[in-house]
Amino acid sequence: MEVKARAPGKIILAGEHAVVHGSTAVAASVDLYTTASVRLPSSSDKDDLVILQLKDLALEFSWSISRIKEALGVFVGAISTPTSCPAECLKSIVSLVEDQNIPEAKIGLASGVSAFLWLYSSILGFVPVDVVITSELPLGSGLGSSAAFCVSLSAALLALSGSVNVDREYRGWMVYKEDELDLLNKWAFEGEKIIHGKPSGIDNTVSTYGSMIKFKSGSLTLIKSSMPLKMLITNTKVGRNTKALVAGVSERAIRHPDAMNSVFNAVNSISNELSILIQSPVDDEVCLTEKEEKLAELMEMNQGLLQCMGVSHASIETVLRTSLKYKLVSKLTGAGGGGCVLTLLPNLLSGKVVDEVIAELQSCGFECFIAGIGGKGAEISFGDLS
Numbered sequence: 001m002e003v004k005a006r007a008p009g010k011i012i013l014a015g016e017h018a019v020v021h022g023s024t025a026v027a028a029s030v031d032l033y034t035t036a037s038v039r040l041p042s043s044s045d046k047d048d049l050v051i052l053q054l055k056d057l058a059l060e061f062s063w064s065i066s067r068i069k070e071a072l073g074v075f076v077g078a079i080s081t082p083t084s085c086p087a088e089c090l091k092s093i094v095s096l097v098e099d100q101n102i103p104e105a106k107i108g109l110a111s112g113v114s115a116f117l118w119l120y121s122s123i124l125g126f127v128p129v130d131v132v133i134t135s136e137l138p139l140g141s142g143l144g145s146s147a148a149f150c151v152s153l154s155a156a157l158l159a160l161s162g163s164v165n166v167d168r169e170y171r172g173w174m175v176y177k178e179d180e181l182d183l184l185n186k187w188a189f190e191g192e193k194i195i196h197g198k199p200s201g202i203d204n205t206v207s208t209y210g211s212m213i214k215f216k217s218g219s220l221t222l223i224k225s226s227m228p229l230k231m232l233i234t235n236t237k238v239g240r241n242t243k244a245l246v247a248g249v250s251e252r253a254i255r256h257p258d259a260m261n262s263v264f265n266a267v268n269s270i271s272n273e274l275s276i277l278i279q280s281p282v283d284d285e286v287c288l289t290e291k292e293e294k295l296a297e298l299m300e301m302n303q304g305l306l307q308c309m310g311v312s313h314a315s316i317e318t319v320l321r322t323s324l325k326y327k328l329v330s331k332l333t334g335a336g337g338g339g340c341v342l343t344l345l346p347n348l349l350s351g352k353v354v355d356e357v358i359a360e361l362q363s364c365g366f367e368c369f370i371a372g373i374g375g376k377g378a379e380i381s382f383g384d385l386s
């Protein structure tokens with residue numbers, strides 16, 4: 001018996017970091033997916049192992065069920081409601097991860113492997129499984145790979161555990177029912193906590209529900225843009241870690257509470273204005289151009305405030321300067337400190353200019369792509385591969 005689940009990454013149009021401090025943010029899913037395949041081994045397989053394969057990274061981790069039980073048995077065993085990993089349990093999980101001797105260059109994966117162990121043992125209990133992860137998302141680049149990992153994994157584990165009501169006979173991608181999406185989102189959030197420290201929940205929410213969302217203090221509103229939004233995504237390929245960046249902003253907020261509150265409030269206003277702007281009707285081409293100019297201005301203002309929070313980076317500034325040469329506006333997306341940058345491509349912009357800006361960004365060593373935004377959220381599919 002095998003179940004597959006896939007979950008998309010995301011872009012944040014406005015409000016990253018400030019959303020962790022209670023401001024509104026606007027995000028959309030991108031059509032790049034992480035897929036988790038979870039298989040219960042057949043009786044002929046080695047049947048007392050938990051195997052996690054990270055296919056794109058050519059890494060495989062495994063633990064015997066008895067080792068996992070010994071470390072986590074007192075804390076977990078098929079918990080039915082989404083629960084935070086207690087600090088003592090996280091210590092035991094860290095020791096299980098240490099058993100695997102992850103190479104130093106890939107040590108960032110340790111938090112993802114820890115999230116896996118918490119979600120697996122809590123949702124499924126201690127049964128042998130073979131889990132394979134593949135991803136189209138660059139890891140640690142601001143496109144929400146951590147959330148897509150937690151959502152796809154939780155979706156597959158929940159489907160296999162029988163805690164959700166799904167048609168196991170159906171062949172093809174299916175979506176969860178509304179109340180089950182909520183359960184999935186809550187479990188994924190518990191995984192994100194292990195990876196991010198203090199996540200707002202926006203990434204797992206947009207990865208679960210898909211589409212475009214306005215998000216504030218844990219609540220989402222699904223929104224629909226009435227203007228076609230085209231964003232160039234530039235990956236600076238400068239590695240960074242969301243947990244450290246989020247912690248850095250919180251420390252700055254402790255040092256300068258009044259100033260940072262004003263920054264977060266300004267971001268809140270930008271996100272609210274952006275959400276109204278993109279949803280309001282577009283009557284004609286002139287109206288669309290005016291709205292795109294306003295959107296560009298809001299993105300520019302948001303980027304300035306992200307600089308105030310201390311999360312920009314020389315590579316991001318290079319993307320901003322390069323795109324500005326072509327009169328295009330950009331802002332970082334996700335946690336910043338490197339990672340990905342969004343550049344608004346107005347609908348009437350000529351293909352020639354797009355090609356030129358992409359060529360110049362690539363000549364700086366960056367990677368550029370245009371992803372579809374606002375598509376589907378998490379989906380599952382059953383298949384018998386045994």
Ligand SMILES: Nc1ncnc2c1ncn2[C@@H]1O[C@H](COP(=O)(O)OP(=O)(O)O)[C@@H](O)[C@H]1O
Binds near residue numbers: 108
């Ligand atoms: N496919 C994956 N396999 C294993 N771990 C993953 C995967 N995708 C994400 N992760 C975990 O999430 C971390 C990256 O998350 P983060 O720093 O929040 O950046 P982002 O979410 O923007 O990609 C990785 O270092 C790893 O621990």
Ligand SMILES: C[C@@](O)(CCOP(=O)(O)O)CC(=O)O
Binds near residue numbers: 016141196200201
């Ligand atoms: C910075 C933040 O707003 C988004 C982080 O996104 P990412 O992990 O960099 O893709 C953090 C959060 O909302 O949890």
Ligand SMILES: [Mg+2]
Binds near residue numbers: 145203
């Ligand atoms: Mg993340």
